[in-house]
Amino acid sequence: MSEGIENEEEAKGLHSLSLEVSYNSGEHDLLNEFYIPCLEYADRYDRAAGYFDSKSLTIAAQGVSELVINEGKMRLIASPRLSPNDIEVLEKIAEGEADEDQESEIVEGALHRGLSAEQFSDFLKQDRFKCMAWMLQEDLLEIKIAYLRDADESNPFSHYHEKIGVFTDEYGNKAAFSGSINETELGWTDNYESFNVYPNWTPGLDMLASEKQSHFKKLWNNEDPRVIVKDLPDAVEEGLKEHSPDTVDGRPDLEMFEDDSSGETEVENKSDDGISLWPHQKEAVDTWIANDYTGILAMATGTGKTRAAIKAANLDANSRLTVVAVPKDALLTQWKSSIENLIPDADVMICSSNTSWDDRIISVVNPYKIASPDLIQDQPKQFIVTTVHTAIGDAFKAFVQDIPPQHLQLVADEVHRYGADSFSQLFDYDAGRRLGLSATPERRDEKGNERIEDYFEDIIFEYRTKEAVREGYLTDYEYHPLICELNEEEYEDYKEYSKWIAQVVEQLEDADPTERNKLEDKKEDWQRKRAKILKKAEAKPDRFEEFLKSDHPTPSIIFCEDTEQLDDIRERLNNQNKQFAEYVSDMDSEKKSSAFYQFNKGHVDYLLAIECLDEGVDVPDCPTGIVISSTSNERQFIQRRGRVLRKSEEKDKAMVYDMITLPGLSANEQDDTARNFIEKELNRAKVFMEAAENRDSIRLKLNEELEPYGFGHLAFVST
Secondary structure, eight states: OOTTOSOTTSOOGGGGSOOOSEEETTTOOHIIIIIHHHHHHOSEEEEEESOOOHHHHHHTTTTOHHHHHTTOEEEEEEOOOOOHHHHHHHHHHHTTOSOTHHHHHHHHHHHHHTSOHHHHHHHHTSHHHHHHHHHHHTTSEEEEEEEETTOOTTSTTOOOOOOEEEEEOTTSOEEEEEESOOSSHHHHHTSOOEEEEEETTSTTTHHHHHHHHHHHHHHHTTOOSSEEEEEOOHHHHHHHHTTOOOEETTEESSGGGOOOTTOOOOOOBOOTTSOOBOHHHHHHHHHHHHTTSEEEEEEOTTSOHHHHHHHHHHTTTTTSEEEEEESSTHHHHHHHHHHHHHOTTOEEEEESTTSOOHHHHHHHHHHHHHTOHHHHHTSOOEEEEEEHHHHTSHHHHHHHTTSOGGGEEEEETTGGGGGSTTTGGGGGSOOSEEEEEESSOOOSSHHHHHHHHHHHOSEEEEEOHHHHHHTTSBOEEEEEEEEEEOOHHHHHHHHHHHHHHHHHHHHHTTOOHHHHHHHHHHHHHHHHHHHHHHHTOTTHHHHHHHHHTSOOOSSEEEEESSHHHHHHHHHHHHHTTOOEEEEETTSOHHHHHHHHHHHHTTSOSEEEEESTTSSSOOOOOOSEEEEOSOOOOHHHHHHHHHTTOBOOTTOSEEEEEEEEEEOOTTOOTTOHHHHHHHHHHHHHHHHHHTTOTTHHHHHHHHHHHHGGGTOGGGGGSOO
């Protein structure tokens, strides 16, 4: 019988878990299937791991909330990044041949070596680090460092690299493991790792569990002949404990250590600067810090990317000028208001073609150009919010571009826009910190994507609509396709353009560079004309008027293709005596404000919109979106959906209505053009459906609609 189990029929604690004998990242969720369940039952966690730097130290306490609730303890042995010279001095200290005061300096330097001093400082502002500091303060966490006795300059890469762990519960059950995994966030969540598990209640594995525990004990007591294991130097430990937060009922007032027995997710994390964040926003900011303050956040509309960006910018706002670039004038005041609400002492300056900024900007930027610490620290937290058109202009560049990188940070809102030739000059700014924001950062053109990636490196964090709806940060919604068909003439035109496009694609294979450019232009022109047939199908206004007569929730935003289509839709609204307002990009600001006001106050039930509501602008809350303009541009239709998914006390769920255009019954199942046509329209429907409550019933409906074409099965094919 195993040492930890007195009664095999009564499985308690760790023994109640159905643990696998081995785990790997390809087949298992290591964090949620093994690590967290074991911590929930453990009252001690002994861990030896290979790597330990400031970043690792910041996340060492990840997932230990249940261990803390159980009043358990974690003992960690890890290897800092020590140089051969460091090791030589530490060996002399161990042998009594050197000054022990050097030990603290060496280890502290090694802990900082993994990250810059700036990153270390910013991580101290994050809740997770404070939780770990509190664990050290309360003796719930002990850390020791390990290095090899025989590591020297002849073998500088030799270091302690073992990875073992042992969970123990109050009944004496042990679950030991060993394999490739380090005690880091990447190890438990992102890397490809594998390890074996040795529960002491499993015959044949109990001895291996005891061996792992004995080996850890030997290391902890510094009894291994090849490894030196020492306590964390006092100066380092005390420095960490200084950041232990205030407590409530004996525990930090931080989300990580809250006992959420209801199973509901704690909504906000508090922090020193007063900017509370949802867990996914905090994860986004942490990821940006860990990526050396560079990267793109891909966050669904309505999930708080602006707030996360302001939090990130505020980490070092006293020593850096923050430039926020936006694509449209309408976003300027929106950003200014958000910054001032979250950072009351910030000075926010707007620069655009509609504002006078030339005189004042000199006094704003000069302290950062001079880079005098005294001058900068005396300044309020300074933000410049500017349109991209102004930011790439010579006048603005003359004032800002000479600021040293360490005193400039750039936030690019709707970053996908700036990969275009006309806007990519924004990436000329040598900003030390760079943050891109977009619900849909990927562009269709490879060259534009390369420009964005070269400047921001990569998308470092993603939080998509499906995830946000599931976790309750966006409202539940239903998706309802409104089916209409092309007439015979429209479909013949569509087929003709498709034939011409196919011919050009074939010619491109052997074309020389000069001819290739002409062919590409011709192809793009025909693709636009073909797409317009779908977007402006003659049947759409009649189908819309039929929809108006049905029951549907209002207020509603109606997304149109162009002014011609807007005229048609306006006529149908008037036919049905509906009250509406219009919001079009080339309107003056007064008319736009009036439209929003009428819509927001309930004076009208419908807001007709062209293009300008697709990106960024916060529209008044409404439960319904009606997409008249068919598009295969995924970014565009995702952003349109995002307009109505924001959480609100005024709505229990949202409705998305979408005009799905079919080729008409002149098409048949042997017609490749018809199949491609339907697949493109279905791609949009399937993206809309992915997080919808009624996705299964809509698949069946689309199947019925497509059966006459012989393509009913396409409704069940994944995108």
